[in-house]
Amino acid sequence: MKGPARGPEGVAAFRGALLAHFDRNRRALPWRVGRTPYRVMVSEFMLQQTRVETVVPYYERWMRRFPDWDALAGAEPDDVILEWKGLGYYARARNLHRTALAVRERYGGRLPADPEELRTLPGVGEYTAGAVASIAFGRAVPAVDGNVKRVLARLLDLERPAAGRLRREAARLVDPNRPGDFNEAMMELGAMVCAPRSPRCAECPVAGWCRARMAGTVGERPMDSGRRRAS
Known part of the structure; x- marks a missing residue:
């Protein structure tokens, strides 16, 4: 010992x-392939209160419909909710859409790397900010x-x-x-x-x-x- x-x-x-x-x-998971800050953020929103095996098909379908920040920011709210249908906790979908709008309008389409700045985005708390900052940007934060x-x-x-x-x-x-x-x-x-x-x-x-x-x-x-x- x-x-x-x-x-x-x-x-x-x-x-x-x-x-x-x-x-x-x-585990071989789709959000671990071709990583971008957007793909990491989407996976973290979906994984809140939902099991990995449940998320996988929804994530893959979502990426076909909304492959990047611009596609999501340009979507109608009803279309975002429809694509999320079945995952539950729909506030996550609304917050993710609001985050996409904020990324486009406040950050020129580029997600900020700083965890404190990430926490200013809708639906992003301490855990999600730390996960995205470390996984997507290599920041040494828990x-x-x-x-x-x-x-x-x-x-x-x-x-x-x-x-x-x-x-x-x-x-x-x-x-x-x-x-x-x-x-x-x-x-x-x-x-x-x-x-x-x-x-x-x-x-x-x-x-x-x-x-x-x-x-x-x-x-x-x-x-x-x-x-x-x-x-």
Whole structure:
């Protein structure tokens, strides 16, 4: 057992183990191909409160209809809602359309890279801003969704972790050279390995750093694992 990732060498080893696992096991998803800031933003809006396997066909259909910011900004609101039909939580579609209009009118068709500026866009909160900034623009900022919260709570063996502490820990661990891959790796770890129930600890690439595993409390951490993003 290595214990919690502390110090430059420990953090580097943690990042290396996580990213090596991600490189071997990452899911083949359509928004990971031909990445653009627009494609990343659309995927993040769709993945809010919706499972990956549900999103895939809707995402592919959406991209055929609205392939870029201009196409979406030029669409009628009713057409946007119609294309979203079946995904639910229609405020997401309305906010995504408003974001496209803002990108066209305020930013000349180019999405800003700064996470604080991203948060000024309709429907973009702290998580989505961090995900887009890191994945689309390589900014070394954390993206803490429900899956990442659970992974961090178990790594630190926290029963009811405060959001601020988890964000600080995520910011400390994020790989400055591969921030987008690191954030996706953490999300994927929570979705596929460090599941809420029946976690597959024997397959976890960072089990050696997990305090909850050492303490035998994995199944009890965190007490409340509410999610912002579905697995």
